[in-house]
Amino acid sequence: MRLGVHITKFNHPQGPAAVGPELAAAGAAAEDGGIGWMSVMDHYFQMEHNGGAEEAMLEAYTTLGHLAARTSTVQLGVLVTGVTYRHPGLLAKIATTLDVLSGGRATLGIGAAWYEREHQGLGVPFPPLSERYERLEETLRICLQMWDPEQNGPFEGAHYRLAETLCLPGPVSSPHPEIMVGGGGEKKTLRLVARYADACNLFASSRAEVVHKLAVLEQHCQDAGRDPAAIRRTVVYMGDALGSGDVDGFVKAMSEYAGLGIDTVMVSTPHAEAARWIENSCSPAVGRLAEIV
Numbered sequence: 001m002r003l004g005v006h007i008t009k010f011n012h013p014q015g016p017a018a019v020g021p022e023l024a025a026a027g028a029a030a031e032d033g034g035i036g037w038m039s040v041m042d043h044y045f046q047m048e049h050n051g052g053a054e055e056a057m058l059e060a061y062t063t064l065g066h067l068a069a070r071t072s073t074v075q076l077g078v079l080v081t082g083v084t085y086r087h088p089g090l091l092a093k094i095a096t097t098l099d100v101l102s103g104g105r106a107t108l109g110i111g112a113a114w115y116e117r118e119h120q121g122l123g124v125p126f127p128p129l130s131e132r133y134e135r136l137e138e139t140l141r142i143c144l145q146m147w148d149p150e151q152n153g154p155f156e157g158a159h160y161r162l163a164e165t166l167c168l169p170g171p172v173s174s175p176h177p178e179i180m181v182g183g184g185g186e187k188k189t190l191r192l193v194a195r196y197a198d199a200c201n202l203f204a205s206s207r208a209e210v211v212h213k214l215a216v217l218e219q220h221c222q223d224a225g226r227d228p229a230a231i232r233r234t235v236v237y238m239g240d241a242l243g244s245g246d247v248d249g250f251v252k253a254m255s256e257y258a259g260l261g262i263d264t265v266m267v268s269t270p271h272a273e274a275a276r277w278i279e280n281s282c283s284p285a286v287g288r289l290a291e292i293v
Contacts, residue, residue: 001254001257001262001263001264001265001289001290001292002036002037002263002264002265002286002289002290003034003035003036003037003264003265003266003267003282003285003286003289004035004036004037004038004039004075004234004264004265004266004267005026005030005035005037005038005039005266005267005269005274005278005282006038006039006040006041006079006236006266006267006268006269007023007026007038007039007040007063007268007269007274008040008041008047008050008268008269009050009051009055009056009269009270009271009272009274010055010056010057010058010272011051011055011056011272012056012272012273013272013273016056019056019058019272020066022272022273022274022275023063023066023067023070023274024066024067024070025274025275026038026067026274026275026278027067027070027071027074028070028071028275029274029275029276029278029279029283030071030074030278030282031071031072031073031074032279032283033278033279033282033283033286034283034286034287035074035278035282035283035286036074036075036264037074037075037076037077037234037264037266038067038071038074038075038076039076039077039078039079039107039109039266040058040060040063040064040078040079041057041060041078041079042060042078042079042080042081042082042085042113043057043060043082043115043118044057044059044085044118044121044122045057045115045117045118045121045122047115048117053117053118053121056272060078060081061078061094061095061098064076064077064078064098064106065097065098065101068098068101068102068105069101071102071105072103073105074105075105075106075107075178076098076102076105076106076107077106077107077108077109077178077180078108078109078110079109079180079182079201079236079266080109080110080111080180080181080182080183080201081108081109081110081111082111082112082113082114082115083110083111083112083113083132083135083136083139084113084119084124084125084126084127084132084135085113085124087160088135088138088139088142088143088160089142089146089160089162089165091108091139091143092142092143092146092147092167093146093167095108095143095177096146096147096167096169096170096171096177098177099171099172099173099177100169100171100172102172103172104171104172104173104174104177105173106171106173106177106178107177107178107179107180107199108143108177108178108179108180109180109181109182109201110136110139110140110179110180110181110182111136111181111182111183111189112129112132112133112135112136112183112188112189113126113132131159133188133192134158134159135159135160136181136192137192137196138157138158138159138160139160140179140181140192140195140196140197141155141157141196142155142157142160142162142165143176143179144176144179144196145165146165146166146167147167147170147171147175147176147177148176149170151165152164152165152166153165178198178199178232179196179197179198179199180197180198180199180200180201180232180234181193181196181197181199181200181201182200182201183201183202184202184203184213186213186216190213190216190217190220191220191223191224193217193220193231194217194220194221194223194224194226194228194231195220195224195226197231198230198231198232199231199232199233199234199263200217200231200232200233200234201234201235201236201266202214202233202234202235202236203235203236203238204235204236204237204238204254204257204265205238207256207257207260210235210257210260210262211260214228214233214260214261217231229261232263232264233260233261233262233263234262234263234264234265234266235257235262235264235265235266236265236266236267236268237250237253237254237265237266237267237268239253240270241253242267242281242282242285243267243268243270243281244270245280245281247281247284247285247288250267250285251285251288251289251292254289254292255292257292258292258293259293265289267282
């Protein structure tokens, strides 16, 4: 398994001016420590369980652009982009720009969005869940069309209509930036993973639950005529062992997932001083995690 770092806190004790340098230092620490993935959330208000809307939050793709300029090897992505926040044509262009400027290290992580307060607070339309899933599927189709140099014509969907799907320059990644559909919804989300995605992202709530979700995904792949082995499997660690520096406890917890083909486990930063935490807690776990098969 590889280790990924998910940066979730930006309320730096030294104030907003320290956030940029801290992120740059976190990128350097991640590369020095062999971290394979760095991601941020797609929120405009901080989540309620993470301090609430009054706490600091950065825009996701601007933040990844900052990290791209200060890293050279780690994969970069949003975990996960809310489909409601950007028109899909613009989202494809944004993700392509990140891929080009990072030298082909972008992942388009995407989901149906859920945080109603920030939608209402900033005036972003928040359609019903069923419609958000419809928009998610159309967005995936639009991105794939925009990344196909042979398909520059129109797109006609129920929610989006594009006269031209031009995207120049094209992505550096071949054939396109990795698509990761996040979530474990069995009827819709995992079906979209099977049809469109290169990677899935599940909550590591328990081994049994992940085994079940992967079985559902494999059935959707069978229905879609797709090899499930073509989909990279990633999980988000739900415990607090690494957050408190318990490397042994973290490795022991993740060893339970051996044999499931998990490529990357992602851990969230416990505070805004991410660089120090990556150096002290994450880097020591990298080699030991790599031994889990």
